[in-house]
Amino acid sequence: MDSELNNEDICSIQKFVSKDFVKDGFLSLIPNNDFKKLEEFREYLIGKMKDLLENNYNLLINTLYRIDISEKKLSELFLSKDKELIPEKLADLIIERQIQKINFRKLYRSGDL
Secondary structure (H helix, E strand, C coil): CCCCCCHHHHHHHHHHHHHHCEECCCEECCCCCCCCCHHHHHHHHHHHHHHHHHHCHHHHHHHHHHHCCCHHHHHHHHHCCCHHHHHHHHHHHHHHHHHHHHHHHHHHHHCCC
């Protein structure tokens, strides 16, 4: 997952995720730029997904909507039989969506759209 991303991209992913996980209008549940490797951030995000699934499901769903995770992918995930993999898959979907946004911005800036 890290191989095609540079440090700036990894910081951008953390920044965007941190911004999307704002609670009560000002405090983010996710730190920004505390991780040097995407895998470290992914592991942290998995733990947060577990916590939100258990303790604040509504905030989680609202945040996933704000991030613009595919409803089809979410439906498939929540209907899957292996519920223990949901936090890991959610973290992957969040990171995947942020990478898509970063790549789109790069294409837009370069005029390739």
